[in-house]
Amino acid sequence: xxxxxxxxxxxxxxxxxxICAWVEEVAAGYGKKTGQINYIFCSExxxxxxxxRYLNHDYFTDIIGFDYSSGQSISGDLFIxxxxxxxxxxxxxxxxxxxxxRVLIHGILHLCxxxxxxxxxxTIMRVEENKALELLYIIEKEQSS
Numbered sequence: 001x002x003x004x005x006x007x008x009x010x011x012x013x014x015x016x017x018x019i020c021a022w023v024e025e026v027a028a029g030y031g032k033k034t035g036q037i038n039y040i041f042c043s044e045x046x047x048x049x050x051x052x053r054y055l056n057h058d059y060f061t062d063i064i065g066f067d068y069s070s071g072q073s074i075s076g077d078l079f080i081x082x083x084x085x086x087x088x089x090x091x092x093x094x095x096x097x098x099x100x101x102r103v104l105i106h107g108i109l110h111l112c113x114x115x116x117x118x119x120x121x122x123t124i125m126r127v128e129e130n131k132a133l134e135l136l137y138i139i140e141k142e143q144s145s
């Protein structure tokens with residue numbers, strides 16, 4: 001089950017049915033099934049607190065994931081800062097929704113086993129994000145037909 005929560009902010013505009021179908025299809029492409037996945041949207045302040053408390057990092061980030069996956073079932077809590085996403089979207093000259101979708105699937109890719117600590121891992125992660133984004137636009141087109 002995939003759920004969306006707003007912890008200390010309102011949820012951004014998200015087509016929950018589309019995102020759920022997309023996440024399930026992306027996971028299936030890596031031989032995984034979706035278990036309990038919580039997208040938790042929160043303020044930058046909350047993200048900074050989580051980042052410091054659990055990762056000992058003193059900076060803002062757009063997503064922090066806690067992986068509870070087991071076997072072929074992916075599960076986790078994915079904390080997301082829409083304000084940081086908006087800043088990144090502006091910096092990258094991308095629409096907010098595209099950057100939001102990239103972050104949503106970035107967390108799922110981590111749950112599927114992808115890492116992004118090294119430059120080569122980051123390159124692979126970006127390729128996988130782009131493949132997933134293309135799939136999203138295909139699913140979106142199919143659903144609107």
